[in-house]
Amino acid sequence: MKTAVLMATYNGEKFIEKQLDSIKDQVLSPDYVIIRDDGSTDGTVPFVKKYIKNNNLAGWSIIKNQKNLGWRLNFRQLLIDSQNTDADVIFLSDQDDVWKLEKNKRQLDLLLKHQEIEVLSADTEFNVSTSEATVPTNYVFQDNDKELSKFPMEHFYKAGFRQGMTLAIRKEFIDRFLKYWKEEYNLLPHDALIECLAGLLEVGYNLNECVAVHNRHESNASGKAVVTLKSPKKLHIQELYAKYQGYYEIVYKVLQDNHSSLALEEQKYYEFTKRRVENAQSGNAWKVIVQQFKDWRNYEHRSSQIRDVLFSFKK
Incomplete structure (x- = not known):
């Protein structure tokens, strides 16, 4: 199998x-390494190009986006x-973690x-290098004494x-x-999309074994809240649409393609989220x-209801 x-x-x-x-030195060498840079203003791109050339790395490439996409769309493009x-x-x-050298082989062997x-995830160690860093709270698998734990089905x-x-x-799976x-x-x-969807399709598992060191510092792109109560109303509406409505639409359509009995349940949340977006856009607090x-x-949470009401009174 190629990787x-x-x-x-x-x-x-x-x-x-x-x-x-740590990628170059993997026990299982990847056939391709595709690096996509999102408009770095430092020396990231020339550094990577030089690294590829100096190490004679066939199958490796770096592409620089013509405009900044943000890390979410950058991964979508990848x-x-x-x-x-x-x-x-x-x-x-x-770009800033370190894989254990047997990581890819271990995971590929399990997929075979x-x-x-x-979809196969795995455990990591956290290395917190600055006091400003956020540290994720990982899901606790109840059967984590086993080699593999199945993803939960989260609606x-x-x-x-x-x-x-x-x-x-x-x-x-990506094709889906x-x-x-x-x-x-x-x-x-x-x-989030990949893991939650894999859980609903019952094809996602976690390897209860540490495969990498995940570095957390103030420059991490993930882990930061998009919207807070101090955010403008426009950003609240954007997140409802570009994150939540998008998520439920994709999940619903994939489950429908898969003839899953869960499709109707997710359709309900998709339609609900569309109503949230429409009401938020209306500017009518009474509708909200x-x-x-x-x-x-x-x-799911009372906090989401409170958020909708509070933002409905913002201009």
């Missing part, structure tokens, strides 16, 4: 070399790039052994179960959802308040 590593970069010159080394290769398994990489697995949007940089994904991921859904994290009573069962 490809996808790496997103942005101003990572001072972090990236260790991760490049997933599109992967479809132009003949790789069977796709590994996702951040367990044909039912389409509501979740932030995922493990870091995206641990994921090994069969290419055909990528056609529905519109560019306008630019606040949707790839790892009425929805709290009509749709209260569809809100």
Whole structure:
């Protein structure tokens, strides 16, 4: 089976070399390494080009985006790039972590052994280098004493179960959802979509074994809230649409394609989220308040209801 590593970069010159080394030195060498830079203003791109040349790395390439996409759409574009290769398994990489050298082989061996697995995450160590860094709270698998744990089936949007940089994904799984991921859904994290969808399709598992060191520092792109109560109303509406509506639309359509009995359940949340967006856009606080009573069962948290009401009174 052929493999490809996808790496997103942005101003990572001072972090990236260790991760490049850990990819280059993998026990299972990748057939392709596709690096997509999101408009770095430091020396990331020339550094990577020089690294590829000096190490004579066949199958490695770096592409610089013509405009800054943001890390979410940058990973979406990388997933599109992967479809132009003949790789069977796709590994996702951040620019500032360090993989254990047997990581990719360990995960590929499990995918070969367990044909039912389409998405395989794994555990990581956290290395917190600055006090400003945010540290994710990972999902706790109740059977984590076993080699593998199955992803839960979560009907509501979740932030995922493990870091995206641990994921090994069969290419055909990417085919399932990528056609529905519109560019306008630019606040949707790839790892949350992949992991939650894999859980609902019952094809996602976690390897309960540490495969990498995940570095957390103040420059991490992920882990930061898009919207707070101090944010402008426009950003609240944008997140409702570009993250949540996008998520539920994609999940619903993939489940429908798969003839899953869960499709109707996810359609309900998709239609509910569309109503949230429409009411928020209307500028009519009364419509938002009425929805709290009509749709209260569809809100996962009371905090989401409070958020909708508070933003409805903003100009």
